[in-house]
Amino acid sequence: xxxxxxxPQSMFIQEGEDVSMNCTSSSIFNTWLWYKQDPGExxxxxxxxxxxxxxxxxxxxxxxxxxxxxxxFLNISASIPSDVGIYFCAGPSMxxxxxxxxxxxxxxxxxx
Amino acid sequence: xxxxxxxxxxLITVTGKKLTVTCSQNMNHEYMSWYRQDPGLGxxxxxxxxxxxxxxxxxxxxxxxxxxxxKRNFPLILESPSPNQTSLYFCASKKVGTEPTGELFFGxxxxxxxx
Numbered sequence: 335x336x337x338x339x340x341x342p343q344s345m346f347i348q349e350g351e352d353v354s355m356n357c358t359s360s361s362i363f364n365t366w367l368w369y370k371q372d373p374g375e376x377x378x379x380x381x382x383x384x385x386x387x388x389x390x391x392x393x394x395x396x397x398x399x400x401x402x403x404x405x406x407f408l409n410i411s412a413s414i415p416s417d418v419g420i421y422f423c424a425g426p427s428m429x430x431x432x433x434x435x436x437x438x439x440x441x442x443x444x445x446x
Numbered sequence: 447x448x449x450x451x452x453x454x455x456x457l458i459t460v461t462g463k464k465l466t467v468t469c470s471q472n473m474n475h476e477y478m479s480w481y482r483q484d485p486g487l488g489x490x491x492x493x494x495x496x497x498x499x500x501x502x503x504x505x506x507x508x509x510x511x512x513x514x515x516x517k518r519n520f521p522l523i524l525e526s527p528s529p530n531q532t533s534l535y536f537c538a539s540k541k542v543g544t545e546p547t548g549e550l551f552f553g554x555x556x557x558x559x560x561x
Contacts, residue, residue, distance in 0.1 A: 335505070343486075369550075376450070376536050376552030377489070422488060433504070434550060436481075438488035 336361050338423055340437035349446045353410040357423030357437050364426065366399050366406040367434070371420040380421075381408070415446050448473045450553035452537050458559045459527055467522045467556050469537030475551070476542040478520035479504070480512065482533040483555075489536065495520055496542065527560040534558075 340357050347353060357366070365384055369377035381392050383399035383406060390397055394411045410417055420439040427433040450471045459465055471478065479494035481504075491504030495514040509531055511523040520539075524531060537553040 340488075374554075376538070376554050377550075378552070379549045382549070433491060433494065436489040438486055 335429070336363075336425075336427055336435050338425065338435055338437035340421075340423055340440050342440060343438070344441035344443070346443045346445065347413055349413060349415060349444050351413055353413055353417070353442060354407065355409075355421060355440045355442075356405060356407045358405040359425070360404070361428065362403040363406075363428075364403070366397070367424040368395075368397050368406070368408050369422040369424060369436075371422065371439070373419060377420075377422055410442075413442075413444050415444050418442055418444050448551070450537055450539055450551050452535075452553035452556045454556060455554065456557050458561065460561050461528055462526050465524050465527060465558075467524075467535060467537075467558070469520045469522065469553060470518050471520075471537075471539040471551070472518065473539060473541070473551065474517065475539035476517070478514065478537065478539045479550075480510070480520070480522045481536045481538065482506065483536060484533050492522065492535075524558075527558075529560045532558060532560050 338359050367382050368380045370380050371377040381397040386403050387401050388399040396409045398407045420441050422439045423437040424434045453468045476497045480492040481489040483489050490506045492510050493512040495501045501512050535556045538550045540550045
């Protein structure tokens with residue numbers, strides 16, 4: 335089935351630094367979603383991307399839908415301690431449109 | 447407040463003792479799903495339901511059962527739990543038929559340990 339590969343697996347950064355993470359696939363996705371999971375909570379949708387090349391921002395977060403439709407990037411500017419958590423990329427399965435495929439996640443830790 | 451509610455949040459049980467994790471949503475969503483989260487593996491779908499009385503297997507359905515008798519509830523049943531089912535479980539729901547993929551709303555998770 336379709337798989338999403340996220341990198342890096344984890345990051346430990348200094349407060350105030352910018353963060354970049356990405357998600358790649360060997361197959362095409364028509365939608366890319368980025369979710370964040372705070373410690374002890376369920377994932378929450380951050381950004382949704384629906385068109386190749388699309389660049390969307392949500393506060394300090396910016397995500398891009400890769401032009402090949404096989405990748406997506408999430409950037410966080412000027413990180414703060416509450417950015418800590420696991421970031422998941424996800425996309426709907428081409429075979430079963432209502433099924434979401436998730437990446438393994440990027441664990442972000444912020445040193446203040 | 448719009449939410450997905452799971453119970454119990456934490457459970458320690460023993461091999462073979464049947465258990466049910468309940469899930470309820472108050473958003474009138476058609477679609478509901480169960481995921482398990484394991485380190486390094488992300489979220490893997492166990493079962494999902496497109497509407498009442500319609501359920502289907504996800505990627506890792508072995509050892510689990512579900513039912514969807516009412517729109518708001520989607521319980522996950524472990525008939526004979528085994529230690530490899532020790533995991534963090536999430537229930538999620540979304541509305542069907544809007545944008546390409548409607549936002550999936552997650553519960554707070556149920557941490558299950560099988561001894």
